[in-house]
Each structure stands twice: as C-alpha cells, then as structure tokens.
Amino acid sequence: MTIRSILFGAAAAVLLASSPALAAGGETPRPERMSWSFAGPFGMYDQGQLQRGFKVFKEVCAACHSANFLYFRNLAQPGGPGFTEAQAKQVASEYQITDGPNDAGDMFQRPGRLSDHWPAPFPNDNAARASNGGALPPDLSVIAKARSYHVGFPGFITDAFIQYQEHGVDYIHALLTGYVDPPADAHVQPGLHYNTYFPGHQIAMPKPISDGQVEYTDGAPQTVEQYSEDVSAFLMWLAEPHLDARKRIGFQVMIFLLVFAGLLYFTKKKVWKNVAH
Amino acid sequence: MEGHSTYQPKGKLAQWFESRLPIVGLIHSSAVAYPVPKNLNYMWTFGAILTFMLVVQIVSGVVLAMHYVAYAPVAFARVEHIMRDVSYGWLIRYIHANGASMFFIAVYIHIFRGMYYGSYKAPREVLWILGVIIYLLMMATGFMGYVLPWGQMSFWGATVITNLFSAIPVVGPVVVEWLWGGYSVGDPTLNRFFSLHYLLPFMIAGVVGLHIWALHHVGQNNPDGIDVKNVAKDTVPFTPYATIKDIFGMVVFIIFFSWFIFYIPNYLGHSDNYIPANPLSTPAHIVPEWYYLPFYAILRSIPDKLGGVVAMFAAIAILAFLPWLDTSKVRSAKYRPLFKQFFWIFAIVAVGLGYLGAMPAEGGYVIASRILTAYYFIHFLIILPVLGIVERPKPLPASIAEAVLAKGAKGGAAVVTGASAPETRG
Numbered sequence: 247m248t249i250r251s252i253l254f255g256a257a258a259a260v261l262l263a264s265s266p267a268l269a270a271g272g273e274t275p276r277p278e279r280m281s282w283s284f285a286g287p288f289g290m291y292d293q294g295q296l297q298r299g300f301k302v303f304k305e306v307c308a309a310c311h312s313a314n315f316l317y318f319r320n321l322a323q324p325g326g327p328g329f330t331e332a333q334a335k336q337v338a339s340e341y342q343i344t345d346g347p348n349d350a351g352d353m354f355q356r357p358g359r360l361s362d363h364w365p366a367p368f369p370n371d372n373a374a375r376a377s378n379g380g381a382l383p384p385d386l387s388v389i390a391k392a393r394s395y396h397v398g399f400p401g402f403i404t405d406a407f408i409q410y411q412e413h414g415v416d417y418i419h420a421l422l423t424g425y426v427d428p429p430a431d432a433h434v435q436p437g438l439h440y441n442t443y444f445p446g447h448q449i450a451m452p453k454p455i456s457d458g459q460v461e462y463t464d465g466a467p468q469t470v471e472q473y474s475e476d477v478s479a480f481l482m483w484l485a486e487p488h489l490d491a492r493k494r495i496g497f498q499v500m501i502f503l504l505v506f507a508g509l510l511y512f513t514k515k516k517v518w519k520n521v522a523h
Numbered sequence: 524m525e526g527h528s529t530y531q532p533k534g535k536l537a538q539w540f541e542s543r544l545p546i547v548g549l550i551h552s553s554a555v556a557y558p559v560p561k562n563l564n565y566m567w568t569f570g571a572i573l574t575f576m577l578v579v580q581i582v583s584g585v586v587l588a589m590h591y592v593a594y595a596p597v598a599f600a601r602v603e604h605i606m607r608d609v610s611y612g613w614l615i616r617y618i619h620a621n622g623a624s625m626f627f628i629a630v631y632i633h634i635f636r637g638m639y640y641g642s643y644k645a646p647r648e649v650l651w652i653l654g655v656i657i658y659l660l661m662m663a664t665g666f667m668g669y670v671l672p673w674g675q676m677s678f679w680g681a682t683v684i685t686n687l688f689s690a691i692p693v694v695g696p697v698v699v700e701w702l703w704g705g706y707s708v709g710d711p712t713l714n715r716f717f718s719l720h721y722l723l724p725f726m727i728a729g730v731v732g733l734h735i736w737a738l739h740h741v742g743q744n745n746p747d748g749i750d751v752k753n754v755a756k757d758t759v760p761f762t763p764y765a766t767i768k769d770i771f772g773m774v775v776f777i778i779f780f781s782w783f784i785f786y787i788p789n790y791l792g793h794s795d796n797y798i799p800a801n802p803l804s805t806p807a808h809i810v811p812e813w814y815y816l817p818f819y820a821i822l823r824s825i826p827d828k829l830g831g832v833v834a835m836f837a838a839i840a841i842l843a844f845l846p847w848l849d850t851s852k853v854r855s856a857k858y859r860p861l862f863k864q865f866f867w868i869f870a871i872v873a874v875g876l877g878y879l880g881a882m883p884a885e886g887g888y889v890i891a892s893r894i895l896t897a898y899y900f901i902h903f904l905i906i907l908p909v910l911g912i913v914e915r916p917k918p919l920p921a922s923i924a925e926a927v928l929a930k931g932a933k934g935g936a937a938v939v940t941g942a943s944a945p946e947t948r949g
C-alpha cells in the first residue's frame with residue numbers, strides 16, 4: 247500500500263506541475279466537427295458536393311491559390327467529382343497552357359488537355375507574393391491534410407476509435423466561415439484580417455467568399471456556409487483522391503481478416519486441446 | 524538452429540542434398556521440432572509479429588523506392604505521385620508509414636514483456652543486448668525514413684536531431700557538417716538518409732538472425748521464468764503448437780494494423796509533414812514521431828545541451844546493462860510482488876514521458892519531465908539493484924509442468940481449455 251500511495255503522490259505532483267501549462271494557451275476556439283459524407287468506416291464522397299466544391303474552387307480559390315498536384319484527368323477519375331471525360335476535357339480546354347518548344351524552338355500557347363496539371367495563377371512564388379501583399383497563398387493540393395488543430399488528452403485517444411480524421415476539413419470550413427468583425431480589444435495590423443479560427447487571429451487572406459457569389463445550378467443554398475462545406479469537401483478529395491477506394495477495400499480486408507482470425511482461433515484451440523498450458 | 528538435426532529426409536535426392544547442405548534440417552530443427560515451453564502466453568507471439576513487420580517494411584519499402592526520388596526539389600512531389608498516380612501507391616505508402624508505427628508498438632510490447640518476465644537474465648544477456656541493438660537500429664531507420672517525404676517535420680526533425688551531435692565537445696560542429704554534407708540539412712542529407720534508410724533494415728535483418736540464433740541456443744523464457752527441466756513434460760514442439768498460435772496472434776495484430784491503414788492512416792503522423800519542407804519557416808512546435816517522444820522528453824528536461832544529449836543516449840544505453848542492474852535471481856514478476864508494482868510504475872512513467880515529449884517545453888511540463896526523467900534513471904540505477912536484495916520472492920514452482928497444472932487447478936474444472944483468461948494478462 248505504501249508504494250501505491252507514493253505512486254498517487256507522484257502522479258498528483260506531476261499533474262499539479264503540468265496544470266499551469268495546461269491552463270495557458272488555446273485562445274483559438276476549436277473548429278466545429280461537421281458531419282461529412284466521407285467520415286467514418288463507410289464514408290464516401292458526395293459527387294454533387296464535390297462538383298459544387300470544384301465550382302467554388304475554380305471561380306474563387308484558384309484565382310490566387312495553385313493546386314499543382316491536380317490534373318484535369320483527375321476530374322473524371324473514379325471516386326472523384328464524377329465528371330465525364332468529355333466534361334473534364336471541356337474544363338481543360340478553357341485554359342491556355344504554355345507548351346513547347348516547337349520545331350522552331352519557340353514556346354507556344356495551346357488549350358489544356360487531360361494530361362495537363364491545373365495551371366497556377368502566378369508564374370512563381372515571388373509573383374504570388376507581390377500580388378498578395380507579401381503573403382504567399384499556399385498550394386491547395388494537400389491542404390486538407392496539412393492543416394489540423396490541437397485536440398489534447400483524452401480526445402486524441404477516442405478519435406482513434408471513432409476514426410476521426412477530418413481535422414483539416416473541419417479547420418478549413420471553420421476558417422472560411424470565421425471572418426467576423428474584430429472584438430473591440432483586438433488590434434489587427436494593416437493588410438491583415440481578423441479570423442476567429444486562424445492561430446493568432448490575423449490572416450493575410452481577405453474574406454474570400456460572400457453569399458450568392460458562386461451560382462449553383464442544383465438548387466443548393468448559395469450561402470457562405472454551403473460554399474465553405476462544399477469547397478472543404480472538394481479540398482479533402484483533392485488531398486486524398488483515393489479515399490473511396492481505401493474505405494471500400496478496408497471493409498473487404500476487415501471482413502476477410504475477422505473471419506480468418508476466427509478460423510485460426512478455433513484451429514489453435516483444437517491443436518492445443520490435449521495440452522495443459 | 525541448435526546442434527545436429529534429427530531430421531531424416533525420405534527421398535533419395537533430398538538425402539543427397541541434405542548430406543551436402545543441411546538447410547532443410549536447420550529449418551526443421553528451428554521451426555518444427557524446436558521445443559517451446561508449454562506455458563507461453565500471447566505476449567510471446569510478438570517475436571513472430573516483429574519478424575512479420577520487418578518483412579512488411581522491407582517489401583513495401585522496396586516497392587516505394589521504385590517510385591521515389593531522393594532529390595530535395597522533387598521528393599515531396601514524388602511521394603504525392605505515389606499517393607495519387609501509382610496503382611495502389613496510397614496503400615503501399617500507408618502500409619509503410621503506419622507499418623513503422625506498428626513495428627514500434629510491437630517492439631515496445633516485446634521489450635516490456637522481456638522486462639516483466641525477466642527475459643534478460645542469465646543465460647539470455649546476449650540475446651537481450653542484441654535486442655537493444657535492433658531497437659537502436661530501428662530508431663535510426665525510422666528517423667531517416669521520416670525525413671524522406673521532405674515535409675516540414677521531416678526537415679525540421681532532421682535539423683533538430685542532427686544538431687544534437689553538435690553538443691559533442693570540440694569536434695561537434697565538424698561532425699554535424701559531415702552528417703549534413705553541407706552547412707545545413709539539404710539535398711546531400713536527403714540523399715545519404717535515403718541510402719542509409721535502405722541499408723539499415725538489412726542490418727536489422729542480420730541482427731535479427733543473431734537474435735533468433737541466440738534465442739534458439741538458450742531456449743525461450745516463459746511466464747513463470749523457470750528453466751525447462753524435462754523437455755517431454757515442459758515443452759511442446761514449435762510446429763504445430765507455436766506456429767498456429769503465432770499466426771493467430773499475427774492476424775489479430777494485422778486487424779489492428781488495418782484499422783490504421785484503411786481508416787485513420789494519418790492519425791499517427793503530423794499534419795505539418797504535408798507542407799513541403801521550407802528552410803525559411805520553422806514550425807511552431809517541432810515534434811518527432813511518437814515512438815521517440817519519451818527520449819525527446821528526457822533530452823529536453825536537462826537544461827544543458829550536452830547533458831540532455833548524454834541523458835537521452837544513456838536512457839537507451841542503460842537498457843543494455845539491465846541484466847546486471849537487476850540483482851534478483853528470480854526472473855518473472857509473477858513471483859516478485861514488489862518488482863511487479865515497480866514495473867507498472869515504470870511503465871506509467873515511460874508513457875508519461877511520451878506524453879510530455881509531445882507537449883511544448885514550457886512551464887509545468889518541464890518540471891514534470893524532470894521528475895519523470897529522474898525516476899526513469901532511479902528505476903534502473905537504484906530501485907532494481909536494491910529490490911533484488913530486499914525483496915522476498917514468492918516460492919517458485921518446481922517445473923513448468925507443475926506451474927501449468929497449478930494454474931489449471933485454480934481455473935476450476937477447465938484444466939484443458941480454461942487457461943485463456945489468465946493468458947491474456949500482460
């Protein structure tokens with residue numbers, strides 16, 4: 247019993263020592279956990295949502311952000327927004343791509359093809375900075391996996407059981423809907439903008455989208471909330487284009503392994519039947 | 524791998540071959556006839572699980588290397604190419620990235636099992652030290668592998684860890700530049716890390732061979748920590764008894780592994796590693812992979828840089844001296860009531876250090892890591908030597924057969940099959 251009391255004493259001392267640090271920090275509120283169609287063991291992307299999200303991305307985000315790992319062919323690949331090949335070709339052909347050199351040694355412009363990657367809005371990082379008040383708009387290819395927020399104990403343990411992997415999308419959704427008037431005591435530097443969910447609250451990106459800015463043809467509400475959800479889902483697909491296949495195969499693998507483990511368990515029992523152990 | 528096999532090939536050709544290269548006999552004696560203590564529990568399946576994980580990592584790694592390019596300007600994009608364009612590349616990469624974590628989960632269970640049941644004691648000291656060497660090689664391999672995707676944590680993790688060597692007096696800065704192949708972590712560093720990351724697993728495989736050789740020479744320890752006295756009464760042949768049990772344990776482990784691969788593949792990684800490496804922008808918190816966190820906490824708990832580095836390496840090196848630091852003659856914690864409690868305190872302290880390693884090095888976290896670091900060393904240097912002298916162990920059973928019978932009797936009528944419940948206990 248003495249050891250047990252020493253143990254509790256030590257644990258209490260450690261907890262007490264850590265508590266000031268636990269209390270400090272965490273001014274930024276946690277993003278709300280949305281219910282995404284692609285969450286959980288059977289989650290799949292919602293094609294309609296990805297198509298709407300793509301429209302927002304194309305008309306709004308892509309004006310400043312690159313997405314260098316996105317190819318036009320991806321738009322028609324299985325598990326994506328579900329465009330037909332003809333539609334993807336149509337999207338590609340709306341862009342002029344620099345190709346070459348040709349036989350005369352000159353670079354030339356031609357309409358985009360499926361094998362081209364999404365054209366970047368700026369020729370290089372310096373040009374992007376120069377047009378954006380010195381801030382570099384990050385590439386959006388894997389942004390939904392490159393952003394997260396602190397969960398802490400014990401949430402990060404339970405997240406492994408509930409298969410929560412949507413830190414990035416939840417953060418992006420919160421950020422896009424997090425532009426509010428700064429509180430009276432907040433000092434926002436010139437050229438920066440107040441955002442509830444951005445660490446430090448001062449973000450270089452101005453409020454990117456307003457109600458009614460992007461026209462939806464499927465009757466979905468044309469609100470900032472809806473735009474944010476759709477484009478966040480699209481960015482998740484952009485970061486993890488094979489999620490549908492992963493979850494589908496995962497289920498098949500799990501079923502096989504569970505049955506196999508069951509059979510092995512009974513085989514093991516039978517083998518060991520006459521051995522005391 | 525022990526002595527001359529009793530294996531007699533039946534066919535003429537097999538006999539001709541066996542008399543020239545007795546390799547089938549070697550396999551027969553070490554994986555079929557090899558005597559295994561009857562009382563092993565499922566903690567003993569982790570040796571097979573670790574062998575399996577080494578094979579998984581090598582096979583998936585070789586395939587990844589076919590598509591990867593270790594050149595700093597394109598390394599990040601090549602990993603994304605694997606994730607997006609290579610057929611099932613996402614699967615292979617998630618297997619490899621999570622496989623590293625699974626390998627460490629299994630090795631930590633394996634190490635703590637060895638500690639709990641006193642598997643490091645005579646005559647298994649060399650076996651244990653070989654294990655510590657494997658663990659060190661694994662840490663080096665895992666660290667270099669984490670650098671290859673060339674994300675922010677790759678770059679800054681490499682910067683922090685290689686900078687540790689600058690603490691070496693006089694030659695430190697020269698050693699660090701030699702490691703980098705330049706004046707900072709850069710393309711030459713990435714290239715050599717890729718080369719070494721491909722080499723070290725085969726060195727691990729070599730030491731694993733020695734580890735298994737030593738194991739088969741001295742025989743396995745067991746939950747009662749007593750020697751095999753009568754092979755017929757105390758042991759069963761490896762095949763089918765251990766084989767089927769190991770395969771079952773392995774498949775259960777693969778279910779756990781698959782949960783990560785298919786459902787939470789990025790859970791154990793850091794989101795910053797999906798941002799391409801940028802030498803001009805330091806992440807707010809540089810956090811190593813979870814399996815180094817206890818040692819990272821020890822490193823940061825010492826206010827002096829050289830002291831921190833020495834403490835961190837000492838925390839690993841001290842494991843090699845465990846056979847001589849533990850003065851008790853009794854192996855298994857089952858018969859050591861005091862040691863059993865201190866073992867669990869130590870396990871909690873190790874996990875606590877891991878937690879603190881992930882937290883920022885400020886305020887109360889620093890004080891807490893200092894307390895736990897001190898306890899980590901006190902456990903090895905004071906508690907274990909003293910415990911062996913002052914502790915009064917419980918009486919040991921006369922033989923494994925007797926221990927098994929006693930357990931069966933305690934479990935009630937189900938002498939034969941009812942042993943599964945206590946078996947699962949750590």
